[in-house]
Amino acid sequence: MVELETEEKRLKRMYATLCEFAQVPDEEWNKAKTKLRSLRIEKNNFFIKAGEIPDKLAYISDGIFRVYYTSESGNERILVFRGENRLLSAYSSFLENTVSSYSIQALEQCNLLYITLSDYTALLNDHPCWQTITSKYSQMLVVEKERRENEFLCDDAETRYKKFILNYPGLEKRINQYQVAAYLGITPVALSRIRSKKN
Amino acid sequence: MVELETEEKRLKRMYATLCEFAQVPDEEWNKAKTKLRSLRIEKNNFFIKAGEIPDKLAYISDGIFRVYYTSESGNERILVFRGENRLLSAYSSFLENTVSSYSIQALEQCNLLYITLSDYTALLNDHPCWQTITSKYSQMLVVEKERRENEFLCDDAETRYKKFILNYPGLEKRINQYQVAAYLGITPVALSRIRSKKN
DNA sequence: AGGGTTCATTAACCTATGTTAATTTAATTA
DNA sequence: TAATTAAATTAACATAGGTTAATGAACCCT
Secondary structure (H helix, E strand, O other): OOOOOOHHHHHHHHHHHHHOOOOOOHHHHHHHHOOOEEEEEOOOOEEEOOOOOOOEEEEEEEOOEEEEEEOOOOOEEEEEEEOOOOEEOOHHHHHHOOOOOOEEEEOOOEEEEEEEHHHHHHHHHHOHHHHHHHHHHHHHHHHHHHHHHHHHHHOOHHHHHHHHHHHOOOHHHOOOHHHHHHHHOOOHHHHHHHHHHOO | OOOOOOHHHHHHHHHHHHHOOOOOOHHHHHHHHOOOEEEEEOOOOEEEOOOOOOOEEEEEEEOOEEEEEEOOOOOEEEEEEEOOOOEEOOHHHHHHOOOOOOEEEEOOOEEEEEEEHHHHHHHHHHOHHHHHHHHHHHHHHHHHHHHHHHHHHHOOHHHHHHHHHHHOOOHHHOOOHHHHHHHHOOOHHHHHHHHHHOO
């Protein structure tokens, strides 16, 4: 069903993703490419589990992940979804070499390209573009989180649902209701009610 | 009522705040000090208003600010409070030289030390410690936002209120109920109910 | 000290969402 | 295809929090 994509094409897509954060000189990119490894993660398997120390910074070439944790009351809460062409990492923990407080799980069969922490640290020390990427990525996360904070402060569940659809086009068809509800902070029952309001 | 504090002491406090993010060499700190200016902001006045381009990165030596915006429906929503010994800025907008989407207002008479964007940019280019501070500050913001996201996803208003008290010790006595409610994402009436539950 | 302004409390009622459980629909597998 | 499991819908009821309005308390004023 899926066409075989050349490694080259995949790397090109990854390069484009990185360049959204900072200009990466050819020389640096060539260096980085030699550090990249490929990884397939089957549906429901984990990129990292809460309590582990992350050692990978990844690019998602295919598939969807959920970043989530389990609350004290035993409910799963999803912080964010990450799909094709996005970077994937338990970010703060990765940079600070501390345990991750959340888990990252594949919701489909996924393909990654990743670099290890030690290889990434070497890049960081070698050329400022990697520092810039790291910094810009943090800033992007802040903006992302602020938008979500805004939604919780200002919007009811129905509005948040509508924004979810706009924000993650097509995602709704690839994951089940339970995951969407855990992202919105409501129950699957409440989400079903919202969906049935207007057809 | 307030003892006169020497400029020197205030600078020392600011230096300690910066060093929580990265080691700042004496030479760099001396350079930075020559760029710092002092600013007093009276209660209810603004450090920045939504729609303006921020040009200051500040250190709060005294007072409390609220970072907030007004929602479409006209309600004020508070993202975060910033008090003594914390840095203050419409951060992303400051770094990217874009308009701020929120306002920052003094809830008491406040005293700041600040540096302008152009002076800060010069520092950034001069020594890597400033880049590190910037990056670490972003990471701190991400962690802060994640904690708040967690609260909205997992906790009811009463629990959020209790965490607010733990999180901002003493603040409750310095600001009124309206501000606390706007931070918690509930109405003042609801907050009053929560407060009266247990004395 | 009296009169006004602001802020907090309380009450009555309304609505969105949670909870539980039954039912239906869809997806998987024998 | 039938049988089984998983996922989504629906209904009935409970509750947290919103809305409005009235009351009460605290703080300013000349």
